[in-house]
Amino acid sequence: MTGERPHRILRPASAAFMTLTVALALLFNLLPWRDVRGIPDLVALVLVFWCIHQPRRTGIGIAWLLGLLIDAGNGTLLGQHALAYSVLAFGAMALHRRILWFPLWQQAAHVLVLLLVGQSLEVAVRLATGGAFPGFFYFAGSLIAAALWPAATFVLLMPQRRPEDVDLNRPI
Amino acid sequence: MEHQAPPLFARGPAPLVRLAFFAGLAVLLMVLDARFRYAEALRQGLALLAYPIQRLALAPVQLLSGTADYFASQVQLQRDNESLRARQLEAAKDLQTLGALEAENAQLRRLLAARERLPRKSTFAEILYSGRDPFSRKVIIDKGGNHGIQAGLAVVDEIGVIGQVTRVYPLLAEVTLITDKDQPIPVQAVRTGLRAVAYGAGDGATLDLRFLAANVDIQNGDALVTSGIDGTYPAGLPVANVARIERDAAYTFAKISCVPAAGAGNHRQVLVLSQEARVPPAPEAEAPAPKPIKSKRVRRRE
Numbered sequence: 001m002t003g004e005r006p007h008r009i010l011r012p013a014s015a016a017f018m019t020l021t022v023a024l025a026l027l028f029n030l031l032p033w034r035d036v037r038g039i040p041d042l043v044a045l046v047l048v049f050w051c052i053h054q055p056r057r058t059g060i061g062i063a064w065l066l067g068l069l070i071d072a073g074n075g076t077l078l079g080q081h082a083l084a085y086s087v088l089a090f091g092a093m094a095l096h097r098r099i100l101w102f103p104l105w106q107q108a109a110h111v112l113v114l115l116l117v118g119q120s121l122e123v124a125v126r127l128a129t130g131g132a133f134p135g136f137f138y139f140a141g142s143l144i145a146a147a148l149w150p151a152a153t154f155v156l157l158m159p160q161r162r163p164e165d166v167d168l169n170r171p172i
Numbered sequence: 173m174e175h176q177a178p179p180l181f182a183r184g185p186a187p188l189v190r191l192a193f194f195a196g197l198a199v200l201l202m203v204l205d206a207r208f209r210y211a212e213a214l215r216q217g218l219a220l221l222a223y224p225i226q227r228l229a230l231a232p233v234q235l236l237s238g239t240a241d242y243f244a245s246q247v248q249l250q251r252d253n254e255s256l257r258a259r260q261l262e263a264a265k266d267l268q269t270l271g272a273l274e275a276e277n278a279q280l281r282r283l284l285a286a287r288e289r290l291p292r293k294s295t296f297a298e299i300l301y302s303g304r305d306p307f308s309r310k311v312i313i314d315k316g317g318n319h320g321i322q323a324g325l326a327v328v329d330e331i332g333v334i335g336q337v338t339r340v341y342p343l344l345a346e347v348t349l350i351t352d353k354d355q356p357i358p359v360q361a362v363r364t365g366l367r368a369v370a371y372g373a374g375d376g377a378t379l380d381l382r383f384l385a386a387n388v389d390i391q392n393g394d395a396l397v398t399s400g401i402d403g404t405y406p407a408g409l410p411v412a413n414v415a416r417i418e419r420d421a422a423y424t425f426a427k428i429s430c431v432p433a434a435g436a437g438n439h440r441q442v443l444v445l446s447q448e449a450r451v452p453p454a455p456e457a458e459a460p461a462p463k464p465i466k467s468k469r470v471r472r473r474e
Contacts (some may be wrong), residue, residue, distance in 0.1 A: 032301030072218030074304040079201035090191040131307035132353040133373035
């Protein structure tokens, strides 16, 4: 690492945009996939993102509600995603002070661990209630989601990177 | 009197406390859902909330498949048409004799004082998507409680049984496939008449016949059909074919794997069969005698 990278001062995040991104992620998760194994859980990713970047405005309660909605929509055991997302939100909020000082790919490694913990919780719960083990390919979804972290950071911070006042005569 | 200064930054309870609260709530819900089925009302409400998002998510996929259907090549259509004609011709001769056979069968059944088998009502349904739960084998069909679908009904395609309705929403229903882990279906081997119960193996592709003795008379390729003794599935529908048998003297039971006959992954159209009308109610558990002394007197009088 060479010295400190400059940190850009961002505009405040708008609640409407946060809600919109969560809704879009929900839409993605509820698409009629032929096989959900290997599909990244975008709701978890967006949730972790906002818990890291806006810990005061999201929380474990919201994560729990989102998980419950996913459970009902997917027809899974009620509370399975709620538990996983609560732990995810807690982990993300515990990490939020230090994770942003790392470069993006190291942040992605942190997120990967968080997502894998969430998925392992779900596997443990379902195996305990008599489900069948879905195979290790199931965990590929977390790998893909973590790989999407830099892209998610770019897209989700876009509205906060807008200049305060647009000056058409500015040279750059 | 104790005076407490107002907190400078009010942030509510500590994160660990919140996590414990919500995790506890989730565990409570899971226990209620898995063990007692008390959470159905909450699930139905939440499902209704998620339904618009689901329909919205379904729209682009339906649009795509609709467009693909529209542009299906004419060659394909012609080929389908020819094969269907040929099959219809083949079926026609069976169909002509079917009426006579049915009448004869009804006559014979009446003679035998056997119960006439009522034709079951069936509802046509289409598979919308496979369930998004990687831990179980389920599909979602486009008919629900508003169309008269009830939990427990059998679902078949044109080859054989694919599963059973396990959860009903107002506009959708969830069908658990026979390959789901621990989804049982009573079967009978066609060759020997042997009755057994087939369970999903858990790998999503095969079924197991459990608890059959190691020397049981069963061979590779034996066809298994529904036995019909449960009143849920009509008798004689193809279920699976025996694919592999392991007989090991060290174990009491043989390990028998079967491949399902119907392909739930290949077809979109299914039939939901309604319950047989004439199933006698299950015998009620005998009410315990109010007092042991009284029952003794009754017995003596008898």
